[in-house]
Every structure is written in structure tokens, then in C-alpha cells.
Amino acid sequence: xxxxxxxxxxxxxxxxxxxxxxxxxxxxxxxxxxxxxxxxxxxxxxxxxxxxxxxxxxxxxxxxxxxxxxxxxxxxxxxxxxxxxxxxxxxxxxxxxxxxxxxxxxxxxxxxxxxxxxxxxxxxxxxxxxxxxxxxxxxxxxxxxxxxxxxxxxxxxxxxxxxxxxxxxxxxxxxxxxxxxxxxxxxxxxxxxxxxxxxxxxxxxxxxxxxxxxxxxxxxxxxxxxxxxxxxxxxxxxxxxxxxxxxxxxxxxxxxxxxxxxxxxxxxxxxxxxxxxxx
Amino acid sequence: xxxxxxxxxxxxxxxxxxxxxxxxxxxxxxxxxxxxxxxxxxxxxxxxxxxxxxxxxxxxxxxxxxxxxxxxxxxxxxxxxxxxxxxxxxxxxxxxxxxxxxxxxxxxxxxxxxxxxxxxxxxxxxxxxxxxxxxxxxxxxxxxxxxxxxxxxxxxxxxxxxxxxxxxxxxxxxxxxxxxxxxxxxxxxxxxxxxxxxxxxxxxxxxxxxxxxxxxxxxxxxxxxxxxxxxxxxxxxxxxxxxxxxxxxxxxxxxxxxxxxxxxxxxxxxxxxxxxxxxxxxxxxxxxxxxxxxxxxxxxxxxxxxxxxxxxxxxxxxxxxxxxxxxxxx
Numbered sequence: 001x002x003x004x005x006x007x008x009x010x011x012x013x014x015x016x017x018x019x020x021x022x023x024x025x026x027x028x029x030x031x032x033x034x035x036x037x038x039x040x041x042x043x044x045x046x047x048x049x050x051x052x053x054x055x056x057x058x059x060x061x062x063x064x065x066x067x068x069x070x071x072x073x074x075x076x077x078x079x080x081x082x083x084x085x086x087x088x089x090x091x092x093x094x095x096x097x098x099x100x101x102x103x104x105x106x107x108x109x110x111x112x113x114x115x116x117x118x119x120x121x122x123x124x125x126x127x128x129x130x131x132x133x134x135x136x137x138x139x140x141x142x143x144x145x146x147x148x149x150x151x152x153x154x155x156x157x158x159x160x161x162x163x164x165x166x167x168x169x170x171x172x173x174x175x176x177x178x179x180x181x182x183x184x185x186x187x188x189x190x191x192x193x194x195x196x197x198x199x200x201x202x203x204x205x206x207x208x209x210x211x212x213x214x215x216x217x218x219x220x221x222x223x224x225x226x227x228x229x230x231x232x233x234x235x236x237x238x239x240x241x242x243x244x245x246x247x248x249x250x251x252x253x254x255x256x257x258x259x260x261x262x263x264x265x266x267x268x269x270x271x272x273x274x275x276x277x278x279x
Numbered sequence: 280x281x282x283x284x285x286x287x288x289x290x291x292x293x294x295x296x297x298x299x300x301x302x303x304x305x306x307x308x309x310x311x312x313x314x315x316x317x318x319x320x321x322x323x324x325x326x327x328x329x330x331x332x333x334x335x336x337x338x339x340x341x342x343x344x345x346x347x348x349x350x351x352x353x354x355x356x357x358x359x360x361x362x363x364x365x366x367x368x369x370x371x372x373x374x375x376x377x378x379x380x381x382x383x384x385x386x387x388x389x390x391x392x393x394x395x396x397x398x399x400x401x402x403x404x405x406x407x408x409x410x411x412x413x414x415x416x417x418x419x420x421x422x423x424x425x426x427x428x429x430x431x432x433x434x435x436x437x438x439x440x441x442x443x444x445x446x447x448x449x450x451x452x453x454x455x456x457x458x459x460x461x462x463x464x465x466x467x468x469x470x471x472x473x474x475x476x477x478x479x480x481x482x483x484x485x486x487x488x489x490x491x492x493x494x495x496x497x498x499x500x501x502x503x504x505x506x507x508x509x510x511x512x513x514x515x516x517x518x519x520x521x522x523x524x525x526x527x528x529x530x531x532x533x534x535x536x537x538x539x540x541x542x543x544x545x546x547x548x549x550x551x552x553x554x555x556x557x558x559x560x561x562x563x564x565x566x567x568x569x570x571x572x573x574x575x576x577x578x579x580x581x582x583x584x585x586x587x588x589x590x591x592x593x594x595x596x597x598x599x600x601x602x603x604x605x606x607x608x609x
Contacts, residue, residue, distance in 0.1 A: 003410065007513050011407040015418060018404055021481065022421055028447055029436045040439075044450035086322045093319035105320060112331040114535070116542040116590070118563045119583040122576050123334035123341060126354060133353075152330040155323060184315060213429035215545040216567075219553075230431050234552065244439050251432035262427035263420045270493045 033249035040244035055249040059236075062246055067225075068232030069254070075143050075228060076211035079150040083158055083207040084200060086151070091162035092188050096174065109156045117216050124149065125220055141223040149217055154207035161206075161272040165199030166192055202268035205261045212258055229254050338580045346577035357577070364581035375569075379582060381557075382565040389476060389561060390540040396480045397536060398529075401487025405495055406521065419492075426485035434549035437478045441465035441550075466551060471559040479546050483539070487532060494528035495521070530601050538590060562586060 003011075032040055033055055035048040059065055094102060128140035139145030169192055177187045193200065218230040233254070236247045262269075342364055344350070350357035370376040404422055408415055425433060440447045442465075449462045465474045498521065506516045522529075544563035547555040555564045566586070570579030 004513070010513075014403050014407050018400065018422065019418065021400075022425060024447070025433070025436050025440060025481065026424065028440055029432075032439065040445055042445070043454065044445055044447050086326065089319040090323035093316040097316035097319075099313065099316040102316075105324070108332075109323070109327055112327065114538045114590070114594070115331075115335070116563060116583060116586050117544060118542070118566050119338055119587055120331060120334045121567070122570055122579050122583065123337035124330065126341070126351070126576065127334060127337060129351075130354065148326070149330055152326045155326060159323065209427070209429075213431065213545075215431055215548060216563075219548070220571075230429070233431055233435060234549070237552070244442075244445065247435055248439065251435055255428050255432045258429060259424055259427040263423060266420065266423055266489075270489065270496070 029248050029252055032245055033252050035245045037243065037245055041241075055243075055245040056253070058243070059246040059250045059253075062243055063232060063235040065229075065232065065250060068227055068229045071143060071222075071226055072212060072229040072254070075146045075150065076208050079147045079211040080154070080204050080207035082147065083151040083154045084204045087155055087158035087162050087203065088188070088193070088200070090155075090159045091166055092184075092192065094159070095163045095166035096171075096184075106160075110160060113156045121216060121220060124217075128221065140221060141226055143226050145221055146211075146218070146226065146228070149221065150211035150214060151207070153214065154203075154210040158203045158207055161203055162196070162199055164272055165196045169195045198265075198268045199272060202265045202272060205258075205265050206269070209258050209262060212254075339584055341576055342578075342580035342584045344577050346575070346580070348574035351574055351576065360577075364578045365585065368578045368581050369585060375578075378560075379562075379565065382560045382562050385472065385558070385560055386541055386562040389472070389479070389543075389559075390537055392476055393479045393483060393540045394533060394536045396476075397484040397487045398533065400480065400484040401489075401491050402525075404484075404488045405491035406517065408492070409495055422488055423485045425482050426489070428482075430482065430545045431549045433482055434478055434546055437474075437481070438466065438550050438552070441474050467556050469558050471551070471556045475547055475550060475559045475561075478550055479540060479543065482546065483536060487536065490528055490532045491525060494525045498524040534594060534597055538594070541590065542586075 031046070031048060034051045034053065035045070036050055036052050036054065039045050039049050093099070094106060125140070128145055132138050132140050139148070173191050173195070174187050177191045182190065213230065214228075215230045218228045222228060222231060233247065233250055236243045236250070341354075343359060343361060344354070344357040345360045345363070346354060346357045367373065368375055368379060371380055408419060439445075443449060443462050446465070448465060452458050453460075453462050463470055465471065502520050502524070503516060506520050511519065542563055543561055544567065547559055547561050547564050548567075551559065554568060555561065562582075566579055566582045569582075570576055
């Protein structure tokens, strides 16, 4: 099927406009991170008057960025690993067993994803605070509380995507393993998981991204010691100065790992979406 | 945010459970076997109960209490006042009720426009990238980048672009193109709504693109060949092949995007620095601000529950209507 001239030009125009829309903010982020402070305090410039890497050095001392970074790394990594571990077992049950409550479980878990975050925020805040007062288990303003909260945020989508992956693995493999005398858990770990590695990796990255980018609960459930990047990055605007060059440098640094991870694994996300939603 | 990154679909799961192809390889035999799936699910169920279900129930309970700042520390002392919080916050003659209604309309307009534009950009990109050409993989990755960025990094960058004196937008509009004499404010006043909308579309459209791209991979190429042989031009093929084939994806995608944007908190919170101007006072941020400003969690919970009920009704109506239409077609 040949492309007509009109279609070709239409495609070029659409792609050019979309590219400009996407690229301009990214361009500003990257170039402004290399600007000296006076460039971002006066009128906007397309190019740094004097390109410098100073913002990447100064950003660590203007706010305790290293602490925020460590907090975000710890919280997001643990939340991602736990979320995927829990999701693997749940997805295995949903994919390989038929049991009473299977449909209810799937629907309930997925629908919680659609509920307003603000609905959980106030009660969860009170539960964490009161639990701390009553039992001494510090969940409010602690990284543990954030980990538990975040891991449930990514859980539904992780389960859903892994079910799609597990479903695509032929059951003949399970049966072969059982003939060899493998129990259900050995089947899961030695047959199904090795075949679903891309799915598991994609889900891990997704869970990490969810925790890494969360703002609402981070802004309420943390204090100075447990603050994550999502809230900490707003500290660059002091009353006298907004260090836009350092903000852009810090934004760039905290974005690169998740963007690279997501883009490297994008085809597995597409595959997961195709396996689940589109069928 | 809880509702931020997912495309799950309750509706689509049901047929799967019943379809014969999905018959599990092994039926549970004996009591030990039949317990196993529940044990496997237990961690997920416990977590969902602890973080989603129980807080939701507690939230409904809180909305019936006079849970003001005097009772926050020890909420067992808060008196039960029935539906009083609902009456106070939803009373459209009171100041609080008027503000809530205002916020509701803003949010509705914001969601509908944002979903519409995100879908439009998503389908355009998915369609023009359908056919292979040099550089397609790079463009695809580039288009997904706004979605991969942490939301705060993306929105902070936009708030820099939109600064009145130091931002790119005014530099281009006022200094370079000379379209305006005055430098407009983009983050306060009437313009703030449109700023919020643009940022939200920038961030959300790649998700629509991702889903629609996945959907297009399932459209057999022969359909286009056949349509082309019949003399169908670009628009005709789009209307008669692409869009009908994408219908299942669109049904889910539009609902999910709508629910996300309606509950959106992150974009205004970061864009406007912890608050929101009246013209861009989305409902999540409205509830958040009124709860933590006055520490009246009772009325905050009442508004949250009302929001949830509204969204449940909208979702149910949407699913009913779209299902009925599907039956009509069959």
C-alpha cells in the first residue's frame, strides 16, 4: 500500500508539531541546568551565556539533596521489590488456579486504583499517627510507612500485568514440571518465572517509577528526615531566590534513571498492555 | 499518586475468567490444594485491606464525626454527628458549598478537555507512526519521555517555562513574536487554568499514545490492504478500520484517563507550589487544602466520599452505556 503525497506531508507536519511540543520543555530543562544563576534570574535565554556545570555542584548544598535522594532510593527500591514479590504470588494464583473469589479479588484490586488518592490520605494519615501514639510503631513520617503505602499503589497494575505474562506461558511447561515431581512453588520459580523475566523486570521498573514520582502522600507523610525528592525539590525556591538552574539540574539528575529504565523496557510495557488490555 | 499509572480494566477481565481457553491446567484436589491459591493471595489481600479497604471504611466513618482540630490527636473523643458534615459541605447556599461546586465545575472542564486533547495527540502519533520509517524508534522513545519523567520534575520544568519574567513562554510571545505588549501572568489568574491544562496534556498524552500503539499492533494489515483496494482514502480507512478496531482500547483508555485527571493532585500542587489559584482549584487540591488548613478532617472526608460516589456513578453509567451499545452492534 503506497503512501500518497498528502499523507506524507500530513505525517511530517504532525510529527514536527508533536516533536516541538515534547522537546521544548526537555530542551529548557537540559540547557538551563548548564546556565549560571544570572541567566535564569533575568530574561529567558535560549542558550547559556557561559555554559557551566556549577549548578550540578551547587545543587547538593542549597538543599540536602543527597538525603532526599537516599530516602527516595531506599523507599522506591524496597517498595518496588516487595511489590513485585507480592504480585508474583498473587498473579500465579490468579493465572493458574480457579478458586472462589477469584473474580471479586481481581475487580476489587483493580478498582482501588481508580479511587481518588485524597480519599485514602486523610484516614491513612490518622491511622498512622494514632497507631504511632498507641503502639509506638512509627509509620507516620517514617520511610517504613512510605514503603508500605507505595508498594500497594503499584500492586494492582503489577498483578494485572504479570497475570497477562503468566497466561502467555504454555501450561504444558507446568505439567512437564509436575510430571518430574515439582510442587506448585517449584513450578513457579523454576518454570514460570524464568520464562516471564521481561515482564517481571518491566513491572519492577513500573513499581519503582510509581514510588519515585509520588507527591501527595510524600508531602503529608514525611518530615525533614524522611523527605523524598518529590517534596524536597520544591526547597530550591527560597524567599529571596529561586535557583532555577539548580532546580533544572536536580530535575535532570533525578529523571535520568527512570527515563532510561522506562525507555529501555518500553516494548515490554507495550507487550504487557497488549497481552492484558487489548485481547 | 494512588491513581497515577495504570491501565487496568475490570470490564475486560470478566470474559477471560469464563473463556474455555483459560481453563487452568490443574483443578484443585483435596483441601490442601484448594487452600494454596488463598495462601498465595494472602500478602496482596492483607496489603490491599490495610492501605485501601480499611482506610476507605475509616474515611466513611470519619465523615460522620465532628473530627476537628480538637479531636485529631485522639479521635475516639470526636462526637458522632451523622450527616452533618455532608450537609455543611454540600450545602450550595453556603460559602463552602459554593466553593466546592466551583471546584467541581473546574475539575470537570479540566478532565474533559485534558482527556480529549491527550487522546487526540495520542491517536495522531500512533497513526502516523504505524508505518515503519527511518527514525521511528527514536520518535517513539521521545514521545514517551514526558510520561516517563517523574511528575514533579516535569511539572517544575513547566512552571519555569511559565514564569512571567524569566520564562520561555513570555520570552517567545512578548519579546520575540511581539504578540502582546504586557507580559501576562500564567500561573495566577484566568490563564492558570489553561496553563494547567497544557501541562496535563503534555504529561498524559504519551500514555494514550502507548495504549493506542499497543492496540494498533493488533489490527491486521490485510484490513488496510482490503480497504485500499476498495479505494478508501486515509480518512475513510481511519474511520472504517482503525477506529472500530481500537474501540475496546478506547473504551478503557478514556475512562482511565478521565478518572486520573479528575483525581489529579500532583500537577496543580507542583505547578502552583502547594496551592492553586481559584481558577485552577481542582477538587483533590481543594479537599487537601481545606482539610489541612482548618484541620477539619470530618468535612474533608465527607467531600472525599462524595467525590468517590460521583466517580462511581459516572463510571457505572459509562460502562452500562458502552456495554449496551456493544450489545446493539452484535
